[in-house]
Amino acid sequence: MEIDDEMIKSKGEEEDKKKPIVVILVGAPGSGKSTFCDHVMRVSTRPWVRVCQDTIGNGKAGTKAQCLAISNTSLKEGKNILIDRCNLDKEQRADFVNLKNSHQVDIHAIVLDLPAKLCISRCVNRTGHEGNLQGGRAAAVVNRMLQKKESPKINEGFTRITFCYNENDVQSAMDTYGSLSSINTLPSGCFGEKKSDSKVQVGIMKFLKRVDAPSKLASNKTDKTEKTDKTTPGPSNDNTTQENHPVNEGKEKKIPFESGTHDGVPTLAFPSISTSDFQFNIEKASEIIVETVEEFVNKIGNGRLVLVDLSHGSKILSLVKTKAAKKNIDSKKFFTFVGDITKLHSGGLKRLKPGGGGVNAAIFDAAGPDLDTATKQRAGSLTPGKAITIPLPSTSPLFSKEGVTHVIHVLGPNMNPKRPNCLKDDYQKGCKVLKEAYMSLFGNFESIVRNQEKLCEHFDGVLNSGVEKVRREDDGICSTEKNKKFKGFVEEKEIGGKVNKDWGSWAQALYKIAMNPEKHGNDVIEILDDVVVLNDVYPKAQKHVLVVARVKGLESLSDVGEEHLPILRTMHDVGLKWAQTFLKENESLVFRLGYHSAPSMRQLHLHVISQDFDSKHLKNKKHWNSFNSSFFRDSVDVIEEVREEGKPKLNDDEKFMSMELRCNRCRSAHPNIPRLKSHIAICKSPFPENLLQNGRLLHAPTKV
DNA sequence: GTTCTAGAAC
DNA sequence: GTTCTAGAAC
Structure with a gap:
């Protein structure tokens, strides 16, 4: 987005000079409206009043009428107004736009069109939000609200509209409004608008929820959309799995593994490790998968595990399926899925969703570099049997549109003599390493799920008990334990990073x-x-x-x-x-x-x-x-x-x-x-x- | 960052 | 006896 400070005119038309501004924020909960207001009010020398529906009712839910009343009074006092409510559709905005009929004001809009997933994660993670929209409910609410989203247009009566799609856009808009003094004005018009109005919440979630998909998908898989990630370091030998948190409400009931009332079921979609390129025996691998799944399936809370096929013949899937059925593993918590998935690359991205065409191609292209960078920063070299979790950067569409929050990298044992570190036919070791690989993969997933649950619990606790009693571990005993834990740390060697100081x-x-x-x-x-x-x-x-x-x-x-x-x-x-x-x-x-x-x-x-x-x-x-x-x-x-x-x-x-x-x-x-x-x-x-x-x-x- | 120690200062 | 300081070890 391009908003330059130079665009702030210091010598505006005479009558504009002291015309107050009504800024109507447009954005879902968690899009950063309040932060925007706080920032502008902190740095701007104009007198601003924030009109926030969440706080206006003094504890009770505020109303639009209250917001309008305060706006009117404040405008009479010559104040500038920030309308801090969602204002997502034209109808919601209209009354505020109409303030210009009774006051000499300019009406501006700031559209905070940030990734839905980001808004949700902020809602889930924040405390003390004035509208009490926290915890698990946030996802449902944000998604529902975004369905109604209607971009503001100049013809609604706005003098100026600024569109923000990411945090940089928001920052520059905050700077623009923050540096606005009483005598400066901003040019009229639309700024930063993106042409393509891509829909939110498509992709993996729907893919995972399509009951009729597998057969169709299987036949699709020969399409030549496989990509080779040129930045792959060395042989492409790490298997990558993705953990995602479905965030849409999912009204469709034909989902075989829909777990019912949850707004988001943490899902780990993972490929069979080592069985394709690393030529690990499929029979043995399927045994290990099912055995490890069985151990974990009850530890992952409301999470679920989905084995997604990578190979063209899905033998591994049928083996696993049969074995899982024999062990009576809950088919809601674990199931297999045949999908059109390209081979894995170090970028960790593959086509997870069947159909959808362009969306997936875009995901692959756009999420690749971001994820790759994040991975290189954090993962370094991975040893067989070990897994590492990389939170997906919020800049990645895979995060914003598909709801994928983490990518867990795991390296399995290699039985292929043409690949490095071949174990020859040492299946004793091979099985041990493969077992380890699944253990750490599921273990990492488990800790993500627990962490999420803990956060929800934490915030629900805040909600349920007013603001009292948030569990904290800062008493003496815990400190001692933590101390011991800290002492156990051994300095790790840097991976290509320069060290500024010798930290003990x-x-x-x-x-x-x-x-x-x-x-x-x-x-x-x-x-x-x-x-x-x-x-x-x-x-x-x-x-x-x-x-x-x-x-x-x-x-x-x-x-x-x-x-x-x-x-x-x-x-x-x-x-x-x-x-x-x-x-x-x-x-x-x-x-x-x-x-x-x-x-x-x-x-x-x-x-x-x-x-x-x-x-x-x-x-x-x-x-x-x-x-x-x-x-x-x-x-x-x-x-x-x-x-x-x-x-x-x-x-x-x-x-x-x-x-x-x-x-x-x-x-x-x-x-x-x-x-x-x-x-x-x-x-x-x-x-x-x-x-x-x-x-x-x-x-x-x-x-x- | 902390703990532990010994010796000095109060 | 208590407090402070400095160094060593983690």
């Missing part, structure tokens, strides 16, 4: 969690595409969480450059969200978000820490000063500096660590930690002026 083995924990959060289900409290959130193992205050960047090579503040602004903003927003969650639980807390100038732990992490510093883990001068001297860089300042100068200022001098101990409120000096701690426990002085500025401190909203 103990400094790797955050990095490991950031790279494989699904393996650390107990430690993380939120997993997003770009960040993970976890409780600090040694909290230095009542509430202390870390928002860790999931970007390789971004190890500390010293690595941060201009290109990292989006991730810094994401980290800030996520941190903000958690602070707000904690503030709802305890209004007396005050939060500060920031980075250590020279952190001890590898991987850029944002501290979200309450300012009570009431913790048994706060033991020495360094602990105190790392959060209460200039060594601690407020997130708002870091973002500001990076925006203006391309990099943040670092106060990493050791002198900050040895500074005298001063109260963070009244600034009084104290001779040692115990005395300081007894003082801060009772000091009620207001915070110093510099902390009260620029939103460095976060308080609970003051009651009026």
